[in-house]
Amino acid sequence: MSSLETVRTRVRLAPGPTAATRGRGTRRETVMPGEHAQQIPLDELRTRLRQWCAEHVPHDWRRQQTGAGHQEYVRFQHWWFDELRAAGYAVPHWPAAWGGGFDLARQAVIFEELARADAPRLSLHFVSLHHAAGTFLGAGTPEQRDRYLTGILEGAVWCQGFSEPEAGSDLASLRTRAERRGDVYVVNGQKIWASGAAYAQHCLLLVRTDPAAPKRRGISYLVLDMDSPGVLVRPTRQITGEEHFCEIFLTDVEIPVGNLIGAENDGWRVAQSTLASERGGTMIELAERLAVGLGWLLGEVNGAGGKPTAGTVAGDRLARLAREVQALRLLVRQVITRPSAELAQGAHASVVKLYYSELLQRLTGFGMELAGLDGQRATRRPLSSGWESGTWLLDHIGSWEWTIPGGTSEIQRNIIAERALGLPREPAV
């Protein structure tokens, strides 16, 4: 237990969000767009967003967040979340009853404008706003929805405890064991690579409840409160130097049966709602951020050696990246313009994820080439940014953060070949 305490105090510098510490009492009257948001004409919404961004995005946030400590990062993230929430732009993808209610076209406008204003990203809340929310909206009971979505709006931070040392791409082979004893599950095992776990109050936890069943049928989905006794979180230093993902050790951790999402042994199906939540609006924002990045590259090439022309290495690379970024923007918008059934023959999400992550790798790699030897000097990445750290080398190294998690590129190609093209499936074990 004492090591748990040590780890906690090292990384958990921010207090959990409470109304008192975060000054929410004064903010109760914030804008909850609800149904009327649907009616705002797109142009008007865009103008509003542009103006709001001009007034609210701190112009020097990158500088402030560069070299910032954990505490400063967490404080800044909560502050930015509050700003967005107060304006009604934190959860546009949620249902109206929960403060969202923007259709996809309007979400696109919001995410586009945030991207173009180079606003900070809600990295601390990413799992809360997408994975956790998607799970409860897809598979939670009304009580769970009420409790957890309210918590998220108040700033609760979630993490995702799916991967294990022996269960990566083959997630369904996970071994963390949960045994039911009365009205609790007793959980033992280890999770790995859980992003933001050191900051989190809750964890989306996949456990094995029936070791005898075929591997996908013995999995259950639990909510773990991170301050439960027996939970030990150990941050792992990442390739970029930060400590964002963590190991989670679970020793005789008791989780109330009321924390079960979906039915016992039906966790694999519930997990699909979690994994499906990284689509739609999020991808639109990511595509727009790439378009912004392309503009930077254009400026760099143009500034360095005169106007880029075809037939030069830099000119050809730029022209290619331009068509790829534009193709990605059009692909992600198809979610809005076309019925889902026809999208890339049912593998649209995989096509988009694969294309985005590998395009990001190419684009940041080109930036790194432009920067040359001088670009290899050590720099620090501003926290709260996405891949756009301001240093192409770090951005490029960071791009594997997109080709590995959420189903590796190889797994996406398997999915596309099998689901969209009907080719024989990989051996199922």
Next chain:
Amino acid sequence: MTDQMTDQTTGQTTGSPEDDDRAAIRDLARRLVATTFPPARARGVAEKGGAPDADLDRELAAAGLTGLEIAEKYGGGGGSFTELAVVLEVLGEHVGASTLLSSAVLCSGALSLAGTEAQRERWLPLLAAGTVSGTAALGEWLGGRDRVVATRTDGAWTLNGRAGNVLDARAGRLLLIPACTPDGWLVALVEPSVPGLTITPQAQTDETRCLDEITLGAVGVSDADVLAVDGADTADATRLLGALANRAAAAVAADSVGNARRVLDMTVGYVQQRRQFNRPVGSFQAVKHQAADMLVNLETSAALVDEAARAVAHDPSSCDLAVSLAKDHACELAARNAGTALQLHGGIGYTWEHDLHLYLKRALLNEFLFGEPRWHRDRVLRGLLADDGLPGPS
């Protein structure tokens, strides 16, 4: 299997009326081209040494597809370029040896854009009905080396020079010849029978298309046969040529999307059926992953080409960037996909007997036709610089 698969990628049934129309046109064109122009016929055309295929053109015209975009008062369908693009894509699926691109996209398109009432009345009904086909010589405009020069004498123009790589000139009864003037450009309507004009068929590696060379020795053009001409302060001909180049490039990109779609279907079908090591070769991941990449290439191309066709139809004066992005991407990736397909077919794909070579050769030609990659990339770069990046989504 392949038909169902194809239908899902292309939007058979979507909400908007425009999409529904396009889906209906796609259905019609697919049925018609598949029966009139089966693969055996595509090879036959090549062996007879003679594209375009008159039967295919007749059927397209009879179904109203040739005149799809021509105004109703001239006997056309009053449709839009986005619809014509669908038919072009279907022709790409079948390596169709048709004059639709030269005649409908270029010739009819030019007359509709710039023709005088007399010129339209004379030609458009014939073009819509398919009784006449025409073409335009865009090579010089698109960076080619050939030159045609127009000089003004005695109240008329005289054309001298050479225009190579003209699509379907041998089949045309109406040739649109751009020529340089002291003020810029002139676009002349010329009939092939005019004295001083010769058409020499070029032999192409892709035998499903024909490109020809036109030489002009003192060919006279009266003012009545001038379609557009630049003046000291006007640029009608330049504008027309720009619009035609965009139509041509978008059209050939649509052909490449159809090409890539069929090539993927053929490949998926083949690797499922071909067995080695006691299992379908399509179960090997090295094969599956290449097939997955082919689909990604196809999907990104289709998205860009759809957008380009929309831009040509609805925003012709500012579609340069959208068209060049689509042309460069779709044509390069269709050629790459055809190469991957050849690899995944093994030895059988390397035979003359297999259809694949028809697709590979056409995809390779498309990469250079109507603006080589370099021409389009330069235009992309100029567009990016002018807009300070990619223009925002509409």
